[in-house]
Amino acid sequence: MTPEAVVFDIGNVLIEWQPERFFDVEVGRERRIAMFDAVDLHSINDRSDMGEDIAVVIAEAADRYPEFRDEILLWNERWIDIASPAIDHSVRLMSALQSKGIPVYSLTNFGMQTYDIAARKYPFLRQFDRDFISGHMKVIKPDPAIYRMLEKGSGLSGGALLFADDRSDNIEAAAARGWQTHLFETPQGWADRLVSAGLLRADEAA
Template sequence: MTPKAVVFDIGNVLIEWQPERFFDTQIGEERRRALFAAVDLHGINDRVDAGENFTAVFTQAASEYPEWSTEFALWHDCWIEMAAPRIDHSVRLMRALQTKGIPVFSLTNFGIETMVIARKEYEFLDAFDHDFISGHMGVIKPASRIYELLEEGSGLSGNDLLFTDDRIDNINAAAARSWQTHLFEGPQGWADRLISAGLLTSEEAR
């Protein structure tokens, strides 16, 4: 069945998201390993993605772990450097779909304030036909409710939707709702999936 809309995750699909890589360049691999072992930074970031205020969350974390206050400041102040670079081929695929009149939605774990920062850097984040951003919805993937909210907001469900994400737990949650899915492991594989779905030609997917 040909999908009626295509749903993109953003982090590691349209924009690289590699905090560990960033911290390796800033504080060295050894200290980065100690930091991530001592503090659940990804869990703290999940609070932002679920709708809590970005600055407030990291200010609180710095007060709870004063020995890592400099690193928390780096995460907060240099956030856009972790969310980089754009994955150009994926952006081209998004635009190619829209050129053909195929609706493209975002479904992303993203904070309210961090999305504002990202949109200043990446103009294509304003181009989705419909945004489903976890911070605004108050729930993050892979909770079933976030997928329900997309279905309610778009009027589409099941096989009408083709979803790509780099995390298998998020993919499995979508597949459980009978969405068509693709585990993103690189833009060429995603291009091939869009071709096999009958949405783009090989030339359009370059």
């Protein structure tokens, strides 16, 4: 069936999210590897994505691991530099879908404070037809609850939804609910999927 709405993850679909790359530049690869081996920063960030204040959870981590204190604090102080740059082709795809009257929703693991910061730099984050942001929902992908909440909020389910995400576990959770899915690897691959789904012409997906 032709999808009735398209659901975008944000990190690594609309905005690059590569913390390791950022820290390689800022503190050097060896120091970054040592820090990430000692400190599970991604799990700490998940706490923000589930609704806790990013400044608080990062400060707690910095206190817990004083040998990496200055580096850990960069996660909050320089967060917008980690969440960078925008993936311009994906942003164009979002706009192209909406210009044809196709609803576009977000479904993203994102903290409340960091989303507001990101939206100031990336205005397209305020242009979704519906927002489903984990920090406000208090649950993160791939928990099935977050998919149920989108279905309830949008009134759509199963094959009426086409979802793009860069993580296979998130995709598998959506597919288990009957959603149409696309594992995002490149914006061109996503463009091709939207064309094959009958939502855009090739020229509209360029």
